[in-house]
Amino acid sequence: MDLSFVILVEMLYAVASLVLISAGLAVVFGMMKVINLAHGEFMMMGGYATITAVGLGVNVFVAMLVIAPIVVGLIGLIVERLVIRHLYGRLVDTMLATWGLSLVFIGLATMIFGNTTTGISTPIPGFAVGDYQINGYNFFIIIVTILLVIAMYAVLRGTRAGLIARGTMQRSDMAAALGYSPDRIYMMTFFCGSALSGLAGAVLAPLVGLVPTSGGAYIAKAFITVIAGGPSLIAGLVSSATSFGLVNQIFTFAISPVIGEVALLIAAVVLLRAMPSGITGRFFKGKM
Amino acid sequence: MKRTMSQDVLITLVVSALLIWLMPLLISTYTLTVLVIYGMLGLSLGLIWGFGGILCFGQAAFFGLGAYTYAIAAINIGESTVPMILAVVVPAIFAALLGAMMFYGRLTDVYLGVITLVVTLILFKFVNSTAGPQYVIGKARLGGFNGIPGFQTLNVPGDPNAYIWGDPYFYVCAVALVIVYLLVTWLLRSSFGRMALGIRENEVRMGLMGYDVAARKTVLFAIGAAIAGLAGALFANWGEIVTPNLFSLGQSAEIIIWCIVGGLGTRLGPIVGAAGLAYLKFMLGQQSMIDNTLITGLILVLFVLFLPRGLVPAIASLLSSIFGHTRRKPSNRRMRRARHG
Numbered sequence: 001m002d003l004s005f006v007i008l009v010e011m012l013y014a015v016a017s018l019v020l021i022s023a024g025l026a027v028v029f030g031m032m033k034v035i036n037l038a039h040g041e042f043m044m045m046g047g048y049a050t051i052t053a054v055g056l057g058v059n060v061f062v063a064m065l066v067i068a069p070i071v072v073g074l075i076g077l078i079v080e081r082l083v084i085r086h087l088y089g090r091l092v093d094t095m096l097a098t099w100g101l102s103l104v105f106i107g108l109a110t111m112i113f114g115n116t117t118t119g120i121s122t123p124i125p126g127f128a129v130g131d132y133q134i135n136g137y138n139f140f141i142i143i144v145t146i147l148l149v150i151a152m153y154a155v156l157r158g159t160r161a162g163l164i165a166r167g168t169m170q171r172s173d174m175a176a177a178l179g180y181s182p183d184r185i186y187m188m189t190f191f192c193g194s195a196l197s198g199l200a201g202a203v204l205a206p207l208v209g210l211v212p213t214s215g216g217a218y219i220a221k222a223f224i225t226v227i228a229g230g231p232s233l234i235a236g237l238v239s240s241a242t243s244f245g246l247v248n249q250i251f252t253f254a255i256s257p258v259i260g261e262v263a264l265l266i267a268a269v270v271l272l273r274a275m276p277s278g279i280t281g282r283f284f285k286g287k288m
Numbered sequence: 289m290k291r292t293m294s295q296d297v298l299i300t301l302v303v304s305a306l307l308i309w310l311m312p313l314l315i316s317t318y319t320l321t322v323l324v325i326y327g328m329l330g331l332s333l334g335l336i337w338g339f340g341g342i343l344c345f346g347q348a349a350f351f352g353l354g355a356y357t358y359a360i361a362a363i364n365i366g367e368s369t370v371p372m373i374l375a376v377v378v379p380a381i382f383a384a385l386l387g388a389m390m391f392y393g394r395l396t397d398v399y400l401g402v403i404t405l406v407v408t409l410i411l412f413k414f415v416n417s418t419a420g421p422q423y424v425i426g427k428a429r430l431g432g433f434n435g436i437p438g439f440q441t442l443n444v445p446g447d448p449n450a451y452i453w454g455d456p457y458f459y460v461c462a463v464a465l466v467i468v469y470l471l472v473t474w475l476l477r478s479s480f481g482r483m484a485l486g487i488r489e490n491e492v493r494m495g496l497m498g499y500d501v502a503a504r505k506t507v508l509f510a511i512g513a514a515i516a517g518l519a520g521a522l523f524a525n526w527g528e529i530v531t532p533n534l535f536s537l538g539q540s541a542e543i544i545i546w547c548i549v550g551g552l553g554t555r556l557g558p559i560v561g562a563a564g565l566a567y568l569k570f571m572l573g574q575q576s577m578i579d580n581t582l583i584t585g586l587i588l589v590l591f592v593l594f595l596p597r598g599l600v601p602a603i604a605s606l607l608s609s610i611f612g613h614t615r616r617k618p619s620n621r622r623m624r625r626a627r628h629g
Binding site: 092101107 | 343402403410543588
């Protein structure tokens, strides 16, 4: 009984962390069709922003949920104005330019913070369930993720800004004809996407030792999750994160964590081969 | 192409002979050897991406596979001729299987990129986790993140004690690169190469004309992997150790950067880009003011923004505009499919 509860929490946590890792990329790639290979580095910078803010005496939750997204969002804004703006519609070129950007960020972080591991302790203590110890912070991540998905859905579906953003992504010429500046809407969307990446990096920071190259650990997973998800933003994100998270955890419990990771990657290859347009290209068509 | 095949071969031979003679006077052969090997690796991606329109994020997988195949086979056999052949054949077969799975499934651009990326990651993670003594192939322990040291390095075929190393090894690598370059030249001039260009420009049209697009892409992909595998085996001989870092994403990224900087759609570009950037990295590694990665990244961003066609085509068109040669104009349309998906 206790064991099944622990496994349930671990599964939920695996799915939630995948959703969290991929959310920023889902906005930038899923909506704007910009393949942001610097996504992992945005998360890395979110982590560093949190640690720096906590070091300056800011409350850890304020640092994670407010400061990190804003800082990373602003960095994203600068990047969009300087580089990405010139490359919309050129898929491969955006990919290469953002790969270059990711290297630049790794280099900058190495120069500023040094090539050493830094970290902060988890702000929530663990607790025992029967014979097992559960990390209380996992619950925090699950709750943050659920709130995030609901908030994304509400903004995209319910607000005027979400409507305008979705419309511009579909037909930017039509949006321009109706009096909205696609340039500014793209800019704001990229800001939101980067802020989401920063938030994810910040929330996950207490769980990992942060080094300038830790972005690389996220980018492949995020990329796979978003692409396997397919055209629908939120339904795709949740459905592919659920399938990969479950596969990962089942094999982790059955064999070993490494095999779990490998199983996740193999599942991605099989899934993409079977459904080249992603899960929501076949199921849940036309949903959000 | 105005020049005939024999002219092309002659120019290649003369220029490369001059370079092989002159370069060791400027740079030590130890460094030059690795530049030549990287040049070959760049050429392997330049072939399949620049001429076949297949953007492979996992060229490092074939490079690493070649190196590991060589190391494992060399430990088991104790002689280097068969391992060298295996190091070319194994990646080619692996790529043929992977390519058949992708191309017959009609996967394109982004999905192709993701799958090749994922396969590289799987290899990286798997090899990294093989530190235990139970992971043994024949007499060779895989060694996890420590890699495999101490295998038989290149020897004169038939005589395991006559090692080829130092200066002679540089000449072996350089000649290997020239031979591969000439083979690529020949391939691109053959009907197969022309069809590859046709597929890059318009896959649907080539399919409607009755060519088996998937089969041709698979074969091209396998040829690229074979070249990368050869480069990997040469690299293993140069470094005398193979580690999982050969499979890493950073390595894959570098290969792509070389191709972009050197110039896609040319044979020379990727080689120039690889050797040039690897040498730059070597020079930058000797100072500690500015981080190495930062500069690599900046170069990539600046090239994508300001010189998306790469160095070699840009210099070629500059030269032809100065000297008024009426060589074929490099138009942007030629690279449409490869660059815009």
